[in-house]
Amino acid sequence: MWTSIDESISKDGKASILFPLQKCLFTFLSKSIVGADPASYSPKLAQSGSIMLDKWLALQLLPSIHINAFQPLVEIFLHSFSYPFWLVKGDYEQLTDFIAQEGTEVIQWAETEFGLSRETTIHNLLFILGFNAYGGLSVFLPILINILGTDSSGLQDRLREEVLEKCGSNIPSFKTVQDMPLVKSFVYETLRLNPPVPLQYGRARKDFLLKSHDAAFEVKRGELLCGYQKLAMMDPKVFYDPETFHPDRFVGEKGQVLLNYLYWSNGPQTGEPSPSNKQCPGMKSVILTACLLVAHLFQRYDCLKIDSSGSMVAAEKAKPFDSLSFSSMYEN
Numbered sequence: 654m655w656t657s658i659d660e661s662i663s664k665d666g667k668a669s670i671l672f673p674l675q676k677c678l679f680t681f682l683s684k685s686i687v688g689a690d691p692a693s694y695s696p697k698l699a700q701s702g703s704i705m706l707d708k709w710l711a712l713q714l715l716p717s718i719h720i721n722a723f724q725p726l727v728e729i730f731l732h733s734f735s736y737p738f739w740l741v742k743g744d745y746e747q748l749t750d751f752i753a754q755e756g757t758e759v760i761q762w763a764e765t766e767f768g769l770s771r772e773t774t775i776h777n778l779l780f781i782l783g784f785n786a787y788g789g790l791s792v793f794l795p796i797l798i799n800i801l802g803t804d805s806s807g808l809q810d811r812l813r814e815e816v817l818e819k820c821g822s823n824i825p826s827f828k829t830v831q832d833m834p835l836v837k838s839f840v841y842e843t844l845r846l847n848p849p850v851p852l853q854y855g856r857a858r859k860d861f862l863l864k865s866h867d868a869a870f871e872v873k874r875g876e877l878l879c880g881y882q883k884l885a886m887m888d889p890k891v892f893y894d895p896e897t898f899h900p901d902r903f904v905g906e907k908g909q910v911l912l913n914y915l916y917w918s919n920g921p922q923t924g925e926p927s928p929s930n931k932q933c934p935g936m937k938s939v940i941l942t943a944c945l946l947v948a949h950l951f952q953r954y955d956c957l958k959i960d961s962s963g964s965m966v967a968a969e970k971a972k973p974f975d976s977l978s979f980s981s982m983y984e985n
């Protein structure tokens with residue numbers, strides 16, 4: 654991903670982040686969720702699997718997403734019916750074939766451990782891989798990189814220092830990034846102000862009282878409720894200066910308490926996903942994946958810059974780790 658971004662910057666002076674990132678995500682998530690390497694299946698799939706997923710996602714999301722142009726044509730032609738499956742049938746079948754061939758271990762595990770049929774497992778794996786994981790991270794990670802690349806408060810220096818102190822020149826892992834409080838807090842704060850799936854709907858399973866700080870509302874069984882995460886995570890009684898981005902908000906003991914009010918995953922960051930609460934089961938891996946991206950980024954670059962169109966326009970390569978001295982970095 655970074656190599657292709659570097660090449661575009663040196664050729665055109667700038668690089669789009671989204672497509673190289675999605676190509677990387679497709680391989681990373683295929684390996685980590687399905688245990689399958691796209692390149693072992695076919696070089697063509699490794700190259701274009703992310704584009705196949707983009708088309709499949711667009712077909713499902715277009716009828717319901719807000720498009721701020723050409724009204725009423727958008728309502729009539731894009732928002733009034735679901736699109737026919739045959740438009741993406743070929744791509745979908747290639748992706749399921751990839752999972753069936755390369756993900757044999759995970760499929761077998763689903764069959765023996767959970768009693769799921771092979772067909773059900775393959776389609777569910779593709780849905781989690783393509784819709785939940787790839788879809789969610791394709792929205793979230795560009796926002797995170799954009800915040801980094803447009804920051805002028807010295808945040809990049811602080812993050813880089815933490816990454817290099819904790820990781821040195823070792824390859825960052827899910828384990829090493831656990832020990833990076835500022836990187837984690839930066840990721841949490843990005844999710845607080847930019848929840849990628851901001852709206853949640855649900856029907857009440859029983860009568861209950863919905864309480865806020867100073868009021869209570871009677872909710873009847875069967876009533877439809879909508880939650881807007883962005884508003885909930887800007888509660889001034891919980892978050893100091895709630896509209897401002899404070900990257901170190903979640904550092905330290907007080908910061909840990911605030912995790913009870915971080916709801917981007919359809920539940921608090923301190924919660925446990927279960928079939929009854931529908932909280933995102935990827936909630937921990939999302940945080941670690943984002944931290945991993947930040948760690949890789951600052952091992953490779955000393956700083957990066959994103960322009961107003963969201964393209965990366967400058968990335969200063971990191972000095973070799975051996976020539977860095979932490980004491981002199983901290984003095985500076």
Ligand code: HEM
Pocket residue numbers: 686781785786787788789790793848849850852853854917918919927928930931932933934935936938939
């Ligand atoms: C930034 C990335 C992600 C975001 C913002 C996100 C957000 C969410 C949200 C808000 C829900 C609840 C949807 C609802 O019912 O209202 C959800 C559900 C779910 N997520 Fe995530 N998610 C992300 C990444 C992932 C990843 C990486 C995985 C898997 C490895 C995953 C797997 C799932 C699954 C399977 C569900 C359905 C849970 C259920 O219905 O019980 N998500 N996610």
